[in-house]
Amino acid sequence: MGRPELPVDETVRERALLAKALRRIRRKARLSYDELAAKTGLSAATLKRAASGKTVPSEDTVKTIATACGQDPEILHWYWRDARIADRGRLAQLRKPALPQFINGRRELSAALEYFYEDAGAPPLRRLTELAGGAHLLPVSSAARIVSRQALPASRQQMIAFLTACGHPGHLMGLWGDAFEEITRGSDVGRMPSVIDGSYVPYEQGGRPVRVALQYMPPVVERRGDRRMVTPPEGWLISSTELERRGATRLLSTEGWPVGTIEVIGNSIS
Incomplete structure (x- = not known):
């Protein structure tokens, strides 16, 4: 009989919730860590560390474990996102952006993009490029400059690709694209539609x-x-x-x- 598993580290609540979810799906699948290692190609040590609550595993590791345990990886994604946000601590320091109609200038637009990146769990840049649809839409070097506020996207298309990678709601894409074009080309025409009085x-x-x-x-x-x-x-x-x-x-x-x-x-x- 194997040694009992150590309790989940509760230091960071969101990390602990992710670890407990990983343990729960492994037990539901009735797999030992060695058996799960054989199915995933990951080492037993890596799997135990992922479910310890002491660190945030990569999103790929979480998805691999979920798939091997017969679970939808998307369910675990939200646990991973929250754990990643809490672990980094950066999002709490950022101000939630206004609606795109009220973004003033390059500085505010750049800050909004950093917020969306952190709110997505700050995925690795190569992963961000994949989520954007490929390097032809969002090169890794461009993603790095955007998330560090060194530059804005090079085009409306790249702006939309970045927001897509961050999981931003589709119904707002057009408004953010309009904001990007106005700010970068210097248009002085307001976009907020008039609303009927009364x-x-x-x-x-x-x-x-x-x-x-x-x-x-x-x-x-x-x-x-x-x-x-x-x-x-x-x-x-x-x-x-x-x-x-x-x-x-x-x-x-x-x-x-x-x-x-x-x-x-x-x-x-x-």
């Missing part, structure tokens, strides 16, 4: 739906040197109570509207 924002107050009248205008974008200066959108709420104002303000802020630009101008609800 629309209504629905939300719940004490179990009953409340409609709050809303009027706002798109932001104004002007160019000063190499920076796009964005004047935030102006918004006005017509609400009958402070509670309703707070609720609508909260809802709008989740959509990217700066809370400071929302102002109550009436005391009735249509």
Whole structure:
């Protein structure tokens, strides 16, 4: 009978969760470390270290173990991502980017790209290139300069390839591509679409739906040197109570509207 496995190192919670998940799928597959080593081609020592909680194994190692244990590697990916983020500690030091419509200049765009890279778990650069679709879309050297804020992508296509590699939501790709083109070519035309005045924002107050009248205008974008200066959108709420104002303000802020630009101008609800 083999020696009992050491307890998972709990120093970093996310690393511990990954280690426990790896142990769980191995036990479910009823494989010893030696048997798992034979199936994966990895050494038993490497497998034990991956499930120790003391370090974050490579994503390839995690996927190999998952496949050998008959599990979907994608399930383990999120454990790996969270463990990698916690282990690096860099993401916590970065500010979450604004919506692409509000990115001002090269510096903010570069910072946004670093955030997306760290939020993806900061995969090795060669892996990032693979996820982007190949070196013809995102060379390793270009990826290195982008994640270190030394350069922006060379083209809109490379920008999209980088975001794809970072797992960024597809429905925002076009907006980020537009932001890249405006910033790099110096266009001073704003992209935020106008919204019809007098629309209504629905939300719940004490179990009953409340409609709050809303009027706002798109932001104004002007160019000063190499920076796009964005004047935030102006918004006005017509609400009958402070509670309703707070609720609508909260809802709008989740959509990217700066809370400071929302102002109550009436005391009735249509």
